[in-house]
Amino acid sequence: KYLMLHHLLKLIWKRKSRNMMLSLEILLAFIVVFAIAAFAVRNYQLYQMPIGFAWRDQWSVNIRNAQPIPNDAATYDALKRALLELPEVEKVAFTAMAPYELSRMNAYYSQPDGSHRVESDSLDASDDFFDTMQMTPAQGHWFSKADDAADAIPTVINRRVADKLFPGIPAVGQVFRAAEFNGTPRRYRVSAVVEQFRAHGEYMDPVNLVLPRFVPGDRETAMTIMLRVKPGTPREFESRLSARLKREHNDWSFVISPLSEARKSMHKLQMLPLTIMSVIAAFLLVMVAFGLFGVLWQNTTQRIPEIGLRRALGADAGHIYRQIIAEQMLLSTAAMAVALVLLVQLPLTGVFEEALNWPVFFTAAALSAGVIYLLSLLCSLYPGWRAARLSPTQALHYE
Known part of the structure; x- marks a missing residue:
């Protein structure tokens, strides 16, 4: 397993110029997903805390004069x-x-x-x-x-x-x-x-x-x-x-409102930033997915002679399939590691104070990593399958 990991890292390093832009896309996607996840986790954390008063069966009357x-x-x-x-x-x-x-x-x-x-x-x-x-x-x-x-x-x-x-x-x-x-x-x-x-x-x-x-x-x-x-x-x-x-x-003029209605309006307003950020993140992830899929397709096509040689030397289709997926997972891991080194400075320096405490940070990081790994897996499945089903004869005669 160590030799296999060492071999994969060498392959990724040799194609570092091609992988650089892809790594930057993954890094950016991770940071955006992290921001949304941290916002959502913090809101969930806040929702679990007591607010200190009852809002049911409460009405407010504002005097306007x-x-x-x-x-x-x-x-x-x-x-x-x-x-x-x-x-x-x-x-x-x-x-x-x-x-x-x-x-x-x-x-x-x-x-x-x-x-x-x-x-x-x-x-x-x-x-x-x-x-x-x-x-x-x-x-x-x-x-x-x-x-x-x-x-x-x-x-x-x-x-x-x-x-x-x-x-x-x-x-x-x-x-x-x-x-x-x-x-x-x-x-x-x-x-x-x-x-x-x-x-x-x-x-x-x-x-x-x-x-x-x-x-x-x-x-x-x-x-x-x-x-x-x-x-x-x-x-x-x-x-x-x-x-x-x-x-x-x-x-006098009076504005009457049940506190339950005011609460609903406040919740909608407070959730608006999360909604907007989620829409932006969805578009970004779609763009990253298309870019990731296209780059993996191109890389797989360029490596057909290499894949054919490995098949001729005895590598089976499953081994090729797992290699393509593993390379992408390692590339995603490296990009996320760089992102985490940057993001961990936020709770360390206390820039966002209680809003980004350590439980929020670790939970958001885990959720974001899960999203990026899932995206990487889905985007590498078809290119990996396409590379694995090539016969050694077809691959060695590819021009």
């Missing part, structure tokens, strides 16, 4: 009581924006002395937000009216922020501040820590997140209402909900 709405407790309290009068509504909460929206707000935070500076997404939430979204704290407790007299803004943070702001110590009860703020920096106190809250859903990479307590009149207006409705509430509920909202504030 040309003029600023009154930012006072009476307005929000009246709106909440009116919505809870609807038999379908179980919980009502207010927040800056609903899950599965494209918008994001971020800010910089640090410890009171300015150390451990962290950039994080920020999402104001009312006291009932966590119960409405059916969230569970990993540590601590949700903020409530008992925090009205707090000396710092009660805040929920996720595990990523807790580990970065307060490494090695329990985060609950700790104080931090806004790192960039005109005037006196706002102070926050950690009420609870959650493991995850991925507002854009299952295909969102984990991010740093801070959820300060929203108190009407204190800071910015919360323009989104979150509703938890009874299981099985039909879409027709939207008209009754809209009528009830208009009865409260006929001069």
